[in-house]
Amino acid sequence: MKKYKVSAKPLVGDGVTKEYVVQAENEESAKEIALNRMIVEESNDGLLDSPGQMFTAEEVGYFYGHELQPRSISDLVDNLEIFIAEMRKTEDEETIPKYIKQYAWEYFREVVIDKKALQRMAIYVADRMYRIISEIDRMDKYTRAYFAQVIPFLWDSLQNRGIDTFYIGH
DSSP, X not given: OEEEEXXXXXXXXXXXXXXXXXXXXXXXXXXXXXXXXXXHHHHHHTOTTOOOEEEEEEEEOTTTTOTTOOSSTTHHHHTHHHHHHHHHHHTOSSHHHHHHHHHHHHHHHHOOOOHHHHHHHHHHHHHHHHHHHHHOXXXXXXXXXXXXXXXXXXXXXXXXXXOOOOOOOO
């Protein structure tokens, strides 16, 4: 299952475009789920006489519209306990690290950062990460999964931009 943002735009006039975030196997089933939701909403509100809608669907990441969505690259380290807690809650070792790495990949692809700022980032990440590690209460498979998947990716991303890093893996 993937997460999709489906937009329903009226074919006629300047009506309101409605958006639905749904879990579906593919774009077509996402559109169908959104259509069914819209029919239920409109029948509850007595609006079934509205004109036709054009549905478009685009796959969105795990964090789309989610309160846990990273807001900055430092969130990958600053909020790692929150991300690990969510992994425990969903009993999933792969989905959150996958989307965190995707966020980091997009960040480093889109944001131009000078070498000094990258060096400061590396120092911050190292310092913050080691402080967090020294205070970790619970070292379980979710903690290990996050540290095995996300942190090396972050270090490698910095190293790929010319920042020499050294870290000890598991």
